[in-house]
Every structure is written in structure tokens, then in C-alpha cells.
Amino acid sequence: MAEIKCVELCKTYRQGDAIIKALDHVSLDIEQGAFICLSGPSGSGKTTLLNMIGGLDALDSGEISIDGQRVDLLEKGALADLRLHHIGFVFQSYNLIPVLSARENVEFVMQVQGVPAAERRRKSMAILEEVGLKDMEGRRPSQLSGGQQQRVAVARAIVSQPKLVLADEPTANLDSVSAKHLMELFVELNQNHRVTFLISTHDERVMRYAQRLVRMRDGKVVSDEIQISD
Amino acid sequence: MATGHGLSLTAVSQLSWRNLWRNQRRTIIMLLAIAVGVWAMIFMTALMRGMVDQMIEDGIDALPGYVQLHHPDYRDDPNVENSLPPPGPELLVALGSPPVEAWARRVKVPAMASSERNNRAVMLLGVDPQPEIAVGFDPSSIVAGRFLEGPNDPGLVVGRKLLERLETDLGKRIVIMSQGPNNSIADRGFRIVGVFEGKLSAQEENLVYAAIGTTQELLGMGEQISEIAVKGGDYRDASALYAWVEQAAGGQYEVLPWTKLDTYLGLMLGVMDGFVLVWVVVIFMALSFGLVNTLMMAVFERVREFGLMQALGMKPASILYQVLLEALMLLTLGLLLGNVMAVASIMPLRDGIDLSIVAEGIEMMGASSTLYPALKPKDLVMANTVVIVLGILTSLLPAWRASRYRPVEAIAKT
Incomplete structure (x- = not known):
């Protein structure tokens, strides 16, 4: 069963007098438990596609369904x-939240x-341990490094075991070590918990982890490839 | 307890409280502004309320009584022809029972007071001293000599200013001339036995007190009187006393409460509550600009967070609720501080504020030279209610703005 089905998605933005086609008839099927990277240059429509699937923005036309x-x-x-x-x-x-x-x-x-509070505490402590931040549970974001903050954000995204994680350039502000840890965490969650990942990136190191690589340009899908892992 | 949007009241309160103190300097400045505004509302209201109460109480003492009975034509033409017989048995029973606390018979006619040097138009009051004291005359206002000692005392008590105007003195004789029955002229020499100092300068200049028997003899009116003054209960609500006296008096008398006898005083009591509300609202309006500005700033600084919260599944209503709760916390803290400041600044002034330096101007308004601030629970309740209710209404705009951001645009804000 296709967990996510995108059919002929179109979205335009007005920038001054210019009309920008952020999504131009994009169609995409995403299987349950998939690990997909969306790649492409800035302005290619990756973030817009994630926002549409996540219901953060409205389509001009097309259909998106999740589990039907x-x-x-x-x-x-x-x-x-x-x-x-x-x-x-x-x-x-x-x-x-600062x-x-x-x-x-x-x-x-x-x-x-x-x-309930007790369950929240148990789950949050477990996930913080998993992302290596158990000892920093009481720290505010301003007291954490960029990599630590991103791991907290990941912990928040996965703690309630969603079916789908949408990650927009998750490694953009991370050093290579932190980025590697984060991607390994994503892979582990994908493989052990069958969480579907849709990650937008133009980081080649991130793309290497993907089972499927969707390339976009000017709001269109220009290639959709299955990757064989090393 | 859940808020109806998933997030518990405790969780929203925690978020609101922490956000309130994100910018401590701004929050403290706004808290002080609210506290000073609330202090001004309560303190100034207590001063005004105290002044008006004093004006009314002094005015009622000068009338005197909360209810008066007259001949139906007396108020249009206060001469001896429009006088009353002494109260009959039925009225006497009523005047001796609650809610009546005291009553006094009086003769009250216009007269001319003449000394060897000057003469003045005055109001001649023929009073029975003890009942007169019971309905309002203050014996401590006698600053020289004595007050009248009985219903047939031959002496006269005059105001300090009248004494100056007539260029006479205690112990000297003056002539009181008035109109007797059938337009006859009635006059008699009185020795000044006492000088009183009135709370209002007009009283000192216009009133002369003589014993009621002596006055009735002067005017040839037998046992007739001009008015009956009745006192009892709280002057703010004289309706029960008025109904009681009116029922006992029958149709023979014109019975009027003090609010009708002195419409200016009655109006003062009536407009005071309205004045307090207007005063409180005006101060709040000045405050509200600061409040809206503070909340708007707090909202604009957190646009991304509001977008994030919505992206994570928080509903817009919950964000609205969070900002309103933040405003409520700010208002409550400001109110607490303002109330404490107001009470702390009013309590030391309970014994009165001496305004004798500006007494002339104040007396023209009918107020006395010592001002006693009156802190009324209903004024406190009104000030606090107005600040909370209007404060929350004012905060609706920034809260609504916070809840209306589209997540995708809010998150993209830098």
C-alpha cells in the first residue's frame, strides 16, 4: 500500500510581479517505511513539497493522500x-521552544x-538517552550546541512514534560528525520502527543514506532513482 | 485539567509564565505601569469619594436630617403663614420608633440681623438645642461663648463670619427683624451668647440660632413650626426612612428626602459612581496602549514559535489562550502591586489630609478643609474588574494575531 500519494501537485508563489512555480505537476508515491531523499538546488521545490505533504501550506491544485x-x-x-x-x-x-x-x-x-505525565517523562527520557542527551534533559536550547539542539528536535519528532518524519535540510547547520550521528539515528528508526522518512537535502553525505533519491529542479521531479546501498 | 486543545492548563500556564519573564526589563516596566495606573485609580477615587462624602455629610448636617416635613407651600415661600402644627400623636409615635434615630422641630424663616454698625440678611433658626444636636448640629463648632441651653433661651448664636460682617462681638446685642403673621413686622433684640464656626463659610455667614420658644414668641406663631427634621439609618439610602415618615405623616405635610431637599447634593451622590467608572476607564485607556504594545512586541518576537507550535499540532485556539493567559498573569501581578500600593498610601491618611491652605477654593465647592480619603470595597472591586475585563479584551487583538499566523510563513520568519 502506498503510504503517501501525490498527484499532479501545483503551487505558485507571487514574488513582486513574477510568478514562481514552486511545484509544477509533481507526482510521487511513497511506500510505507521508505527512506527517501529529495535533492536539488535551492528553489527547486523540496521544502514546498514537504510543507504540502505535512499540511503546512495549501495546494493550488493536485491531490495528496496519506493512507488514503x-x-x-x-x-x-x-x-x-x-x-x-x-x-x-x-x-x-x-x-x-526556547x-x-x-x-x-x-x-x-x-x-x-x-x-499522562509519567508516561511522557518515561518516553522522553528514553528517547533523549537514545540521542545521547540524557544528561542534558534540564538544559534550555540556548545552553545546547547546534548539534545537540538538532538531536532534541529529532527526539521530539520521533518520540510519539509517528508514521512519517518530514525533515527539511536536517544537517544543514551540523558539523560532519553530528550529521553522521543524526543520519545513523534516522536509519536505525527507519529500519527498526518502520518509520517513513522524507528528507530534503543537498548534502551528498545525506543522500548516500537514502534508499531512493528524488531529484527536483524548478518545481519538477527530474529523476527518481532507487539507490543500492554500499 | 485540559484546556480543550490537548495542552493542560498547567502546561499552558507554565509556557505563559516563562514567556512573561523572557524579557524581564519589559515585563517589569509594564508591571510598574499597570501598578501605578491601578494605584492612581484607587487612590484618586478614595480622595474624590472622601471629598464627596464629606460634602454630602456636611450638607446633610446643614439641612439638617435625612428627611424633612414642611407645609406644602413652605419651600416656595418660607414665611410664618406656611407653618405646621406640632406633630400629632400618630406622627409622634412614628418619630419615636426605628428607623428614626432622632428628630427635631424647627422654625426657619428669613430675617434681617442688624448691629449698631451693619445689617445682613440671615436665616433665623428657632431650635430646641438637644434635638438639634441629635439631628446634626455639632456643639464643638462653638468657638466662643455657648450654645443655646433650652427651648426658651433668650440668647442668640451666630456664625463667626456674620459676627465680623456685623462688626459686633460676643455679649453684644443685635436686632433680629422678620415678618410675623398677617404681614406684620416682628423684631426683637438678642444678646449674642455664642459664636459657631461652620464647616461651610456660607453657614457662618447666613445662619443664626435662637431657641424655638423664643422664636415662636417673636413671630407670634404659637406652637406652629416651619419644619421637622428626621435622621436615621444610612444617608446613602434614605428610602426606608422616607417611606416610614411619609406613611405616618399622611397628606398634611410635604415629606422630602435630603436628595430632593438639596438636589445638588443628591446629584453628587448619584454621579459619584459614574464618575469613578469614567475615571477608572480613562486611566485604563492610557494603560491599554502600553499593554497592547507589550503584548504585540511579545507576539512579534515569537512568530516562529507560534508557527512551530501549530506545525507540531497545536491548534490556533490554544495559542490564543496562551497569549491571553500571559496577559492575565501580567494584569493580575500589576493589580496586586497596585492594590498594595494604594492601600499602603491611603491607610496613613485615615486621619485626614489638611487642605486649609486651599480651603477657600474648596469651601466654594461645599467641601470642608480636611479631606478624609474613603476606600470603599466597591471602588476596589470596580477598579480591579475594569482592569481585568478591559485588559483581557484589549489583549484579544495581539492574541488573535498570534493565532492567525500560517505555520509555513511563521516558521520562515527570521
């Missing part, structure tokens, strides 16, 4: 529920979901 449910037809509240219960986001620039500690940031999604 039409995302593009959902109301704001239903989209919020979809993101809350089924999708984990990892953004390029960490995007942690007034919350590392553990509280990880717990945030579970809090919104209404998970």
Missing part, C-alpha cells in the same frame, strides 16, 4: 490533528496529545 486520506481537503483543525498524531517534523534550524528545557521540548507534542 485526502490531506488537501482537510480543515485547519483536522490538519493539526494529522500533524499531531501521524507526522514528525525536523526543521533546518532546530526550532525548539523557554522549555530539552526534556520539556521533547514532551511538548505528547503534552498536546494528552499523554
